[in-house]
Amino acid sequence: MTRSNDNDRPLQRSAEMADLTECKYRERDLREALELVEGIINAIPDVLFEVDRDGTYLNVWTKNPDMLAAPKEELLGRTVHEVLPPEQAVDALKAIAEADEKGVTYGNIFSIPLPDGECLWFEHSLAKKPGSTPSADTFLVLSRDITERKQVEHALDETRTRLLSVVQAIPDMVWLKDVEGIFLFCNQAFAQAVGKREAEVVGGTDYDLFEPEEAACCRESDRAAMEAGRLCLDEEWITHHLTGQPVLLETRKVPVFNAHGRMTGVLGVGCDITERKRMQSALAAREREFRTLVEHSPDMVARYDRDLRRLYVNPAFAATLVGDDMAALLGKTPSECPGGSYASIYEQNMSEVFETAKGREFEMTWKDRSGRELCHLVRMTPEFAEDGSVESVLMVGRDITELSDSRQKIHRMAFYDSLTSLPNRALFNDRLQQMIVDASWHGQMAGVMLIDMDQFKAVNDTMGHAVGDELLREAAARLSACVRSYDTVARFGGDEFAILLPEVRHGDDLARIADKILGKFEECFLLDGREVFVSCSIGIAVYPDDSSDAGDLVKYADAAMYFAKRSGRNNFRYYSKDLTASAKQRLTLESELRRAAERMELELHYQPKVSLDDGAMVGSEALLRWCHPRLGMVPPTQFIQIAEDTGLIVDLGQWVLREACRTAAKWNAAGMAPHKVAINLSARQFQSQNLAGVVADILNDTACRPEWIELEITESLLLDDNGKTLDALSELRSMGVSIAIDDFGTGYSALSYLARFPIDTLKIDRSFIQSVITDHYGAELVKAILSIARSLGQQVVAEGVETIEQAAFLAAHGCQLAQGFLYSKPMPEAEIAALPRNFSDGYPTSKALNLEG
Numbered sequence: 001m002t003r004s005n006d007n008d009r010p011l012q013r014s015a016e017m018a019d020l021t022e023c024k025y026r027e028r029d030l031r032e033a034l035e036l037v038e039g040i041i042n043a044i045p046d047v048l049f050e051v052d053r054d055g056t057y058l059n060v061w062t063k064n065p066d067m068l069a070a071p072k073e074e075l076l077g078r079t080v081h082e083v084l085p086p087e088q089a090v091d092a093l094k095a096i097a098e099a100d101e102k103g104v105t106y107g108n109i110f111s112i113p114l115p116d117g118e119c120l121w122f123e124h125s126l127a128k129k130p131g132s133t134p135s136a137d138t139f140l141v142l143s144r145d146i147t148e149r150k151q152v153e154h155a156l157d158e159t160r161t162r163l164l165s166v167v168q169a170i171p172d173m174v175w176l177k178d179v180e181g182i183f184l185f186c187n188q189a190f191a192q193a194v195g196k197r198e199a200e201v202v203g204g205t206d207y208d209l210f211e212p213e214e215a216a217c218c219r220e221s222d223r224a225a226m227e228a229g230r231l232c233l234d235e236e237w238i239t240h241h242l243t244g245q246p247v248l249l250e251t252r253k254v255p256v257f258n259a260h261g262r263m264t265g266v267l268g269v270g271c272d273i274t275e276r277k278r279m280q281s282a283l284a285a286r287e288r289e290f291r292t293l294v295e296h297s298p299d300m301v302a303r304y305d306r307d308l309r310r311l312y313v314n315p316a317f318a319a320t321l322v323g324d325d326m327a328a329l330l331g332k333t334p335s336e337c338p339g340g341s342y343a344s345i346y347e348q349n350m351s352e353v354f355e356t357a358k359g360r361e362f363e364m365t366w367k368d369r370s371g372r373e374l375c376h377l378v379r380m381t382p383e384f385a386e387d388g389s390v391e392s393v394l395m396v397g398r399d400i401t402e403l404s405d406s407r408q409k410i411h412r413m414a415f416y417d418s419l420t421s422l423p424n425r426a427l428f429n430d431r432l433q434q435m436i437v438d439a440s441w442h443g444q445m446a447g448v449m450l451i452d453m454d455q456f457k458a459v460n461d462t463m464g465h466a467v468g469d470e471l472l473r474e475a476a477a478r479l480s481a482c483v484r485s486y487d488t489v490a491r492f493g494g495d496e497f498a499i500l501l502p503e504v505r506h507g508d509d510l511a512r513i514a515d516k517i518l519g520k521f522e523e524c525f526l527l528d529g530r531e532v533f534v535s536c537s538i539g540i541a542v543y544p545d546d547s548s549d550a551g552d553l554v555k556y557a558d559a560a561m562y563f564a565k566r567s568g569r570n571n572f573r574y575y576s577k578d579l580t581a582s583a584k585q586r587l588t589l590e591s592e593l594r595r596a597a598e599r600m601e602l603e604l605h606y607q608p609k610v611s612l613d614d615g616a617m618v619g620s621e622a623l624l625r626w627c628h629p630r631l632g633m634v635p636p637t638q639f640i641q642i643a644e645d646t647g648l649i650v651d652l653g654q655w656v657l658r659e660a661c662r663t664a665a666k667w668n669a670a671g672m673a674p675h676k677v678a679i680n681l682s683a684r685q686f687q688s689q690n691l692a693g694v695v696a697d698i699l700n701d702t703a704c705r706p707e708w709i710e711l712e713i714t715e716s717l718l719l720d721d722n723g724k725t726l727d728a729l730s731e732l733r734s735m736g737v738s739i740a741i742d743d744f745g746t747g748y749s750a751l752s753y754l755a756r757f758p759i760d761t762l763k764i765d766r767s768f769i770q771s772v773i774t775d776h777y778g779a780e781l782v783k784a785i786l787s788i789a790r791s792l793g794q795q796v797v798a799e800g801v802e803t804i805e806q807a808a809f810l811a812a813h814g815c816q817l818a819q820g821f822l823y824s825k826p827m828p829e830a831e832i833a834a835l836p837r838n839f840s841d842g843y844p845t846s847k848a849l850n851l852e853g
């Protein structure tokens with residue numbers, strides 16, 4: 001600093017003064033500068049070091065000595081190597097070297113590890129402070145504690161990493177675009193969907209990823225979100241790069257703002273809802289489908305709430321109950337609409353479904369709105385709320401009226417007789433078992449009756465099946481009228497009935513009931529406009545006297561019934577032990593008869609038929625005999641009925657036919673006098689086989705000519721007017737076989753059949769022949785028969801001729817043939833062959849009578 005003056009001394013002085021002032025000024029400036037520096041150093045929180053090039057601490061300034069790694073006194077004069085950890089010391093020297101080279105250096109970050117694992121962080125700025133010589137250069141180091149900042153940065157980093165992981169991990173697509181639509185970020189899900197790496201997506205736009213149309217849509221929805229300034233929900237179609245399939249994204253887009261509130265872009269999250277949409281539409285389709293099904297189902301469908309009120313009914317339900325008016329049903333309980341006695345049963349079932357949470361199924365018979373009785377199979381199913389409670393009940397009702405009717409029909413068919421509507425044998429047996437159980441429990445007696453109609457077969461055969469059926473129905477009604485309501489009248493089949501009589505106080509009660517039945521049957525039956533008398537035979541077995549076993553009781557009643565029949569019919573018999581033997585015998589005979597033919601126990605005997613004209617043996621009747629190994633010769637009267645009852649007669653008859661034809665063929669061999677063999681045929685043989693065909697086969701097999709045999713049938717067979725018999729007889733007749741009516745005169749019907757059927761011979765029944773001599777009416781009857789036959793051109797055979805007088809009467813009145821003990825008893829084939837071929841000697845003949853006359 002220089003100042004001018006005029007006087008040297010004073011000038012000098014003033015110069016000195018000036019120097020002094022200058023000096024003082026400088027000193028003041030320096031002091032002020034120092035104070036400023038000191039003030040600055042005190043004002044800043046940082047530490048200021050001065051170090052030399054080797055890192056020796058020369059000076060330290062700080063307001064807060066705690067920030068120092070060691071007390072200031074210990075620090076000064078020591079090098080960074082002595083103070084800092086080795087790594088940090090090396091970094092410090094590197095920073096000094098950089099400042100040495102550049103003059104200054106900023107932003108050198110150091111961390112000093114602490115014993116607890118944490119770190120202290122510092123940011124150093126260095127400036128070179130030139131010395132008087134380069135070697136005297138020192139370096140000012142401004143050390144700023146940035147530990148707090150670093151911690152915040154670290155925490156932010158962690159948060160960011162965590163968020164990024166989350167964003168990467170979520171299956172939804174996440175992306176961020178700036179306002180221009182440039183991708184700033186995307187997660188893996190997005191990158192994968194568009195077939196790029198994340199880095200490839202960032203920096204591009206939608207147009208780099210999608211077809212223009214798709215990209216435009218995406219941009220459009222971005223703009224909409226940005227314009228709205230809030231979260232927007234949208235749906236976007238994109239094409240998945242892997243499958244090439246369109247993918248529907250449900251997108252949430254939200255504009256992103258910076259710290260100043262300026263919009264910087266839009267964040268998008270996309271969820272692939274293609275499958276969900278597909279499921280939803282499939283679900284909707286199924287729902288429509290089910291609705292259509294339910295709406296068009298013939299089943300009744302309804303849903304009920306906990307108050308048993310209807311929430312839903314389908315049209316079938318409404319139609320059955322009220323017609324079209326569904327509203328009349330909704331919100332109502334069954335009791336309210338349509339009401340009725342079944343409604344409470346229905347509601348009770350439904351309440352139980354709500355209470356037990358278990359479905360129910362039951363059948364319900366009720367009436368629809370037109371009053372028609374219906375049967376429904378009702379199924380009630382609980383429907384659960386989320387908390388597991390039953391929220392509603394779904395009811396499906398199927399109309400099983402037809403099925404129920406069929407079931408009843410089947411039940412009736414299985415357990416009831418279709419003709420009489422009485423229980424059948426199966427139901428009878430069931431009730432019998434129950435009756436025994438009850439009787440045993442109450443210590444009571446009970447009865448089993450078996451009833452067989454005595455003349456049913458004759459009526460059936462003579463008046464036809466329709467009349468037979470009518471008789472059975474009437475008989476069933478009469479039996480039912482004779483017993484109490486809790487007794488059971490059953491039909492076993494044919495003309496066999498049975499009655500169960502529980503709660504019998506005394507054995508005699510059963511006799512009174514049996515008497516009542518017999519009395520009822522004494523009244524005539526009006527059948528086909530005619531009065532017919534049919535009696536019955538009754539067998540009685542008593543529980544527990546006779547047996548406690550159901551099977552035995554029936555068997556014993558049957559034995560008793562059989563005995564009643566044997567002892568004259570139209571009566572009843574109690575079972576007694578002896579009867580069992582008789583019934584057993586019958587059963588034994590039956591089973592033995594089945595095997596008689598194969599055991600060769602059967603044979604035919606023949607009874608001659610003699611011409612009353614000249615006494616010549618012109619034929620014979622084949623009569624079956626059973627040579628029983630134990631019982632000896634069993635007469636047909638003892639087994640033919642069994643054979644008829646069991647149907648065995650068909651096979652036996654065929655055997656007889658074959659044997660008789662064989663014999664006829666033998667006896668008519670060349671050169672012998674003609675001999676016609678008469679063969680008895682049962683009505684059953686007409687019913688069960690192609691009789692004409694069978695006869696033709698047998699004739700053929702045995703080489704027997706048709707004219708060598710005559711078939712004897714009973715009158716009753718001809719009264720079967722179904723045409724079958726007429727056809728069979730006509731066929732046989734056309735083959736050349738002659739037909740005879742056996743036991744003529746014992747039938748109950750008109751004689752008109754004589755002209756209708758192809759009949760060659762009438763055999764007058766033995767009972768008429770036996771009375772011709774003793775009884776005037778008998779004689780007149782025989783004369784009348786002879787007259788009818790003559791006028792119809794039929795031959796007459798008198799059977800059972802036992803006396804000369806009978807033979808003479810018959811010969812005198814024009815009877816052509818006679819058969820009876822007078823000439824011969826039935827004999828084996830060989831014995832007949834040995835008989836004289838003529839019975840003229842001592843026997844009356846018309847020729848002899850004429851000679852005498």
Ligand SMILES: Nc1nc2c(ncn2[C@@H]2O[C@H](COP(=O)(O)O[C@H]3[C@@H](O)[C@H](n4cnc5c(=O)[nH]c(N)nc54)O[C@@H]3COP(=O)(O)O)[C@@H](O)[C@H]2O)c(=O)[nH]1
Nearest residue numbers: 623624635636637656680681682742799800801802820821
């Ligand atoms: N469906 C078939 N029925 C047959 C067959 N064989 C026999 N029968 C029928 O059995 C009944 C009994 O026959 P049977 O014991 O043989 O008696 C016959 C004669 O022995 C008997 N008869 C003959 N003459 C006299 C006589 O002078 N007096 C007298 N008391 N009895 C006599 O009559 C029976 C023959 O009768 P019919 O047949 O009516 O001419 C009997 O009804 C047989 O029909 C067979 O194979 N199939």
